[in-house]
Amino acid sequence: MRHCDHQDAKSGENRKSCILCGKCLEVCPLYAATTREELSPKAKFFLAQAMAGQTPGISEKIALELAGKCLSCGKCEKACPLGLCVPELLSGLRAAHPNIESKLWQVWVEKARVLWPMMATLSRLMPRLAPDGGGGGFKGWLAGAAGGLRALDSRTRLAPWLKPVAFEACGKGRKAVLFPGCVAAHVKPHWTASAAKILAGLGFTVLPTPDFACCGNTLGHAGLKDAQLRMQLKNLEAWRETGRPELVSFCATCRCGLRAYVSRDLGWRPDEREAWLAGLAPFSELARRAVYEVLPNAPATVHYHTPCHGAGGGQDADFLRKVLGDRLKTRTRKNLCCGFGGALKLSAPELSDAVAKRCLDFYGPEPNEQILTGCSGCVIQLRANAAESVGVGHWLEIIE
Amino acid sequence: MPLSLSVLRALQALFPGDGLLVKPEETLIFGADASRKHAPADAVVRPENTEQVAELLSLAQTEAIPVYPRGRGTNVVGGCVPERGGIVVSTARLNRILDISGEDFAVVAQPGVITGELQEACRARGLFYAPDPASARFATIGGNLAQNAGGMRAVKYGTTRDWVLGLTVVLPGGRVLTTGSRCHKDVAGLDLTRLFVGSEGTLGFITEAILKLVPLPEAQASLLAVFASEDDALQAARAVFASGILPTAMEYMPAEVLAALARLGPAPWTRGTGELKSNGAALLMRLDGSGEAVAADLPRLRRAVESLAPAHLEEARTSADEEALWEMRRQINQAAYQFGPDKLSDDIVVPRGSVGEAVRRIRAVSRELGLTILAFGHLGDGNLHVNIMYDASDPDQAARAARAKEGVLGLTISLGGTISGEHGVGLTKLPWLERMRGRENVEAMRRIKTALDPMGIMNPGKAY
Numbered sequence A: 001m002r003h004c005d006h007q008d009a010k011s012g013e014n015r016k017s018c019i020l021c022g023k024c025l026e027v028c029p030l031y032a033a034t035t036r037e038e039l040s041p042k043a044k045f046f047l048a049q050a051m052a053g054q055t056p057g058i059s060e061k062i063a064l065e066l067a068g069k070c071l072s073c074g075k076c077e078k079a080c081p082l083g084l085c086v087p088e089l090l091s092g093l094r095a096a097h098p099n100i101e102s103k104l105w106q107v108w109v110e111k112a113r114v115l116w117p118m119m120a121t122l123s124r125l126m127p128r129l130a131p132d133g134g135g136g137g138f139k140g141w142l143a144g145a146a147g148g149l150r151a152l153d154s155r156t157r158l159a160p161w162l163k164p165v166a167f168e169a170c171g172k173g174r175k176a177v178l179f180p181g182c183v184a185a186h187v188k189p190h191w192t193a194s195a196a197k198i199l200a201g202l203g204f205t206v207l208p209t210p211d212f213a214c215c216g217n218t219l220g221h222a223g224l225k226d227a228q229l230r231m232q233l234k235n236l237e238a239w240r241e242t243g244r245p246e247l248v249s250f251c252a253t254c255r256c257g258l259r260a261y262v263s264r265d266l267g268w269r270p271d272e273r274e275a276w277l278a279g280l281a282p283f284s285e286l287a288r289r290a291v292y293e294v295l296p297n298a299p300a301t302v303h304y305h306t307p308c309h310g311a312g313g314g315q316d317a318d319f320l321r322k323v324l325g326d327r328l329k330t331r332t333r334k335n336l337c338c339g340f341g342g343a344l345k346l347s348a349p350e351l352s353d354a355v356a357k358r359c360l361d362f363y364g365p366e367p368n369e370q371i372l373t374g375c376s377g378c379v380i381q382l383r384a385n386a387a388e389s390v391g392v393g394h395w396l397e398i399i400e
Numbered sequence B: 001m002p003l004s005l006s007v008l009r010a011l012q013a014l015f016p017g018d019g020l021l022v023k024p025e026e027t028l029i030f031g032a033d034a035s036r037k038h039a040p041a042d043a044v045v046r047p048e049n050t051e052q053v054a055e056l057l058s059l060a061q062t063e064a065i066p067v068y069p070r071g072r073g074t075n076v077v078g079g080c081v082p083e084r085g086g087i088v089v090s091t092a093r094l095n096r097i098l099d100i101s102g103e104d105f106a107v108v109a110q111p112g113v114i115t116g117e118l119q120e121a122c123r124a125r126g127l128f129y130a131p132d133p134a135s136a137r138f139a140t141i142g143g144n145l146a147q148n149a150g151g152m153r154a155v156k157y158g159t160t161r162d163w164v165l166g167l168t169v170v171l172p173g174g175r176v177l178t179t180g181s182r183c184h185k186d187v188a189g190l191d192l193t194r195l196f197v198g199s200e201g202t203l204g205f206i207t208e209a210i211l212k213l214v215p216l217p218e219a220q221a222s223l224l225a226v227f228a229s230e231d232d233a234l235q236a237a238r239a240v241f242a243s244g245i246l247p248t249a250m251e252y253m254p255a256e257v258l259a260a261l262a263r264l265g266p267a268p269w270t271r272g273t274g275e276l277k278s279n280g281a282a283l284l285m286r287l288d289g290s291g292e293a294v295a296a297d298l299p300r301l302r303r304a305v306e307s308l309a310p311a312h313l314e315e316a317r318t319s320a321d322e323e324a325l326w327e328m329r330r331q332i333n334q335a336a337y338q339f340g341p342d343k344l345s346d347d348i349v350v351p352r353g354s355v356g357e358a359v360r361r362i363r364a365v366s367r368e369l370g371l372t373i374l375a376f377g378h379l380g381d382g383n384l385h386v387n388i389m390y391d392a393s394d395p396d397q398a399a400r401a402a403r404a405k406e407g408v409l410g411l412t413i414s415l416g417g418t419i420s421g422e423h424g425v426g427l428t429k430l431p432w433l434e435r436m437r438g439r440e441n442v443e444a445m446r447r448i449k450t451a452l453d454p455m456g457i458m459n460p461g462k463a464y
Helices: A029-034 A041-052 A060-067 A075-079 A086-096 A100-110 A112-123 A137-151 A181-186 A189-201 A217-221 A225-241 A252-263 A272-278 A315-327 A349-363 A376-385 B005-014 B024-031 B050-063 B115-123 B141-147 B192-196 B230-242 B255-264 B291-306 B319-330 B332-339 B352-369 B395-414 B430-437 B439-452
Strands: A162-167 A175-178 A246-248 A290-294 A302-305 A370-373 A391-394 B043-045 B067-070 B087-090 B097-101 B106-109 B164-170 B176-180 B205-212 B219-227 B249-253 B281-289 B312-316 B342-349 B373-378 B383-390
Touching: A029 A349, A041 A060, A041 A086, A041 B024, A060 A086, A060 B024, A075 A086, A086 A217, A100 A217, A162 A189, A175 A189, A181 A189, A181 A376, A217 A225, A217 A252, A225 A252, A246 A272, A252 A272, A252 A376, A290 A315, A302 A315, A302 A349, A349 A376, A370 A376, A376 A391, B005 B043, B005 B050, B024 B043, B024 B087, B050 B067, B050 B087, B050 B164, B050 B205, B067 B205, B097 B115, B106 B115, B115 B141, B141 B205, B164 B192, B176 B192, B219 B230, B219 B291, B219 B319, B230 B249, B230 B281, B230 B291, B230 B352, B249 B255, B255 B281, B255 B332, B255 B373, B281 B291, B281 B319, B291 B312, B312 B319, B319 B332, B332 B342, B332 B373, B332 B383, B342 B395, B352 B373, B352 B383, B352 B395, B383 B395, B395 B430, B430 B439
Parallel strands: A175 A246, A302 A370, A370 A391, B043 B087, B067 B087
Antiparallel strands: A162 A290, B097 B106, B106 B205, B164 B176, B164 B205, B219 B281, B219 B312, B249 B281, B249 B373, B342 B383, B373 B383
16 A cells, blocks of 8 residues: 555665656656756656765765755656655655754644744744845745745635535444644634534534644655654554544545554554544545535636645545536646645745746636645645635635 | 866856756766666756857857757667766757647647647647657657657657658757758758758757647547467458558557566456466557548457457547556556666667567577567567666676677668667667668768767767
């Protein structure tokens, strides 16, 4: 089974070396946005081979920095005829060579409760802090990060325009607990509230959310395997203490990260893995058990953005298509990504933004149109980069 | 020899920002291509217009610096490798389609455009650019032009060269040459367009191409037939042509290829258990034309191959069903690595009547030397891809692989064939060219190069 944390034990395959066929260039969003072949998956594998072979003239520090510029989207793994995966390569490289970038991300995620709301507030003061608006150095970095932080502001949610009018009673006699993920837990609590309302409507008994940590997905990408393990164990324990109810997540990436737990040795008890996975289907599988009415304030056109991780069999898109009909556009491309990219958002915001720009240019939303997606990271990134007149949100936001 | 400071300054001025790379970590990948050969580049530049290329080739000529055009580095014969140091010129930012004309039936494109994207853009306008190399979705038109790429549809529509009406080429020294025109017929003067196509970047740098288009065929369909034996498959191919059908594509896949593809994922020729339905060989064919023509030809094609009692026969009429079959075919080059970590890759062509003989003799070489040799591909036009699989870290295997290559190319020449149908000569086939063409012929090629590239700076040491 393959997971979005890109850490499957492909012991034999890991030793396969890249054959430089170039198929990864077709799917790599970073290459598409920058046309820089040195940032492509094949370049990263070739560089890693050169580092391992101690090729003269190759500086380990510069090579690591270059190879580390990756969105961790995992598209290369699907395109590669050998199944080689850059996030997996980087995870190993970063664990062996911890650097500032991954430590920064560790602080960001571990201290999410404190940092995110604070930084969302701070970001509104950014124009004053960085009057040059986008120059180099720390100020430039701050300015790049500012848009992303502003997007975390909980006041910018979309006005709901979809009203549930009837629910199936599929949740009767079932207990569920919501795993909100970092973004909803700290800056978008209304996502959790909307999801809880739907669950309750379906008849679920929704248990109070325990003190879950980050799902740990991005920590794995950043090579912070110890920190990731700590968070996984904490979440598992919190779930046990809640009485092992169905674990439900509305963030595609969190769901993908959580599903990956079962392939780890976390001290699972008998039958626990099945119970852990029982609720971890796309949230749209539940949301579609209700009947909705489209309210008059609905936009004429809505674009759906497929997250790189956790899109499953496209259930979110199917659900939205069914409910929204022709107003939903699901046009996509193989190398489309929002550019949030875990550590890249912090280490190279200009690259992350270039990927977002290309993504938004592809959808080409007109003023007052909306872009909906099912992943917290995608929402932050696209909202930060889209024009003010374009609404961006988790699809839960449109449900009243 | 590293570039002088004054050259570096000139390059910096000409290619600002990330248009110039000099750090070895950044230039590393530009030293390699899909041949997996590598030589370090002194610098990499990413021009965005013809003027920048002209200034670069003026500088390079004055300073006698080798220049290596590069699309996406998918060449398998070392054509992109900067063997003598110098400057790699990436076409990644010369990547625009400038015009698609349904009136002139022509498309004008820069070299960095992905072939598949060009095909798609034309298709959206009801127009068809036929050349379809297996790498179409991730390789560039520039690379296709440099190597005169062929591909699956060559049996009916010919190779890249047959689809080029005109070129803009920057010559060493910086002069800009426009060859040909938008006219579909043009015999005035020497055909320089056809000279540059397939010249492997050794004569000049192509910055623009006018390519021919035809109306998009209304319909297409594919047929996969898996036979009990290799002979049956080869006989079936003859039966198809004898029935009066010219397929758009006719691909041949022997047992080893079928097995390797089955290991990558579910394949039409395996049962649920993963076991192969046949140990023979397969033909994958495609027809195109009007809806009525395809509907009439598909049963005819089916009848033609049914005379050889195939173990598995599968029609694909929708684009999704067809894509599933053709994607298998595109995976072969990569799937081959299951038989060994290294390969010697050839793309021989023999006269069409000698294909059966070539397949049998290649199999004999494989048996004699104890190596897996995959011979597959464009059976319809006599073009076989021959992959000799081995482990280069084992000196004995490496020696046997070299002997196998010798055997394969030797038998090809003896059958009146050619050492390359579409990959080009590059670095890896260079030792063979004179043996096949003769000294006079190769010397004539070199005199042409000297006339256009007197300092020998364009992709030196390659092709001829």
